[in-house]
Amino acid sequence: MTRYSPSRHYVPAGWIALGLTAFSAWCASQWLLASIAAGLFLASAGALFFLSFRPTIEIRDTRLVVGKRSIPWNEIRRVDRTGWVSPLIVHLTLADARRLTLIYPGDLDSAGSLLRQLQRGAREALLDGVPHRRFWRHTGPGAGAREAAKARYPLLRPEDEVEVERLYQRLKTVGRLDRKDSGEEK
Numbered sequence: 001m002t003r004y005s006p007s008r009h010y011v012p013a014g015w016i017a018l019g020l021t022a023f024s025a026w027c028a029s030q031w032l033l034a035s036i037a038a039g040l041f042l043a044s045a046g047a048l049f050f051l052s053f054r055p056t057i058e059i060r061d062t063r064l065v066v067g068k069r070s071i072p073w074n075e076i077r078r079v080d081r082t083g084w085v086s087p088l089i090v091h092l093t094l095a096d097a098r099r100l101t102l103i104y105p106g107d108l109d110s111a112g113s114l115l116r117q118l119q120r121g122a123r124e125a126l127l128d129g130v131p132h133r134r135f136w137r138h139t140g141p142g143a144g145a146r147e148a149a150k151a152r153y154p155l156l157r158p159e160d161e162v163e164v165e166r167l168y169q170r171l172k173t174v175g176r177l178d179r180k181d182s183g184e185e186k
Contacts, residue, residue: 002059004114006105010052017045051087051105059117066102076122080129086111090118093125 024038055067064071071094078093088104088111104114119127119135127135156164 001061002113002117004057004059004104004106004110006052006054006056007107010048010105014045014048014052017041017048021045051103054103054105057102057104057114059114059121064118064121066100071100073121074124076125078126078129079118079122081115088115090115092118092122 021038021041024034024041027034028038058065063073064076071092075095076092077095078091080091080093082089082091086106086108088106090102092100092102094100104111106114123132125132
């Protein structure tokens with residue numbers, strides 16, 4: 001079992017945003033445009049507190065547990081990523097066509113690990129629209145090496161390649177590239 005808890009940095013950041021809200025509200029009594037900053041700081045504080053109180057996510061062998069809700073892996077039909085990586089936001093579509101939005105406010109490494117475990121555990125699901133088996137065939141271990149082997153990019157210009165080939169052939173036949181005679185070596 002692996003537990004993913006929200007990052008502890010959101011609570012102090014929320015309090016700081018709340019303090020900045022109070023300061024901006026005080027400034028707004030003197031200068032009306034400061035009320036815009038007060039509103040933005042208040043919205044930021046609300047978002048930070050919302051993220052800090054997200055439920056813990058547990059990855060178990062047979063199910064995914066989000067807070068008090070338990071979801072068996074075989075009920076997950078789709079795992080769709082959004083553009084959000086930190087905090088990680090993933091849409092899960094369940095067997096009864098319900099859609100669950102999973103929000104994990106953690107660091108980048110934990111978010112990446114959680115996403116991989118979600119994708120590994122949901123064996124009957126489409127992962128970003130691709131079947132589980134085909135998704136892991138293209139993105140599993142060693143996939144980068146296969147892609148790198150397929151793609152060959154020219155490193156030299158054609159005339160440089162000719163020169164390298166000529167030098168290689170000379171090295172192969174003579175044993176060295178310099179034009180010194182054997183009597184001149186020290």
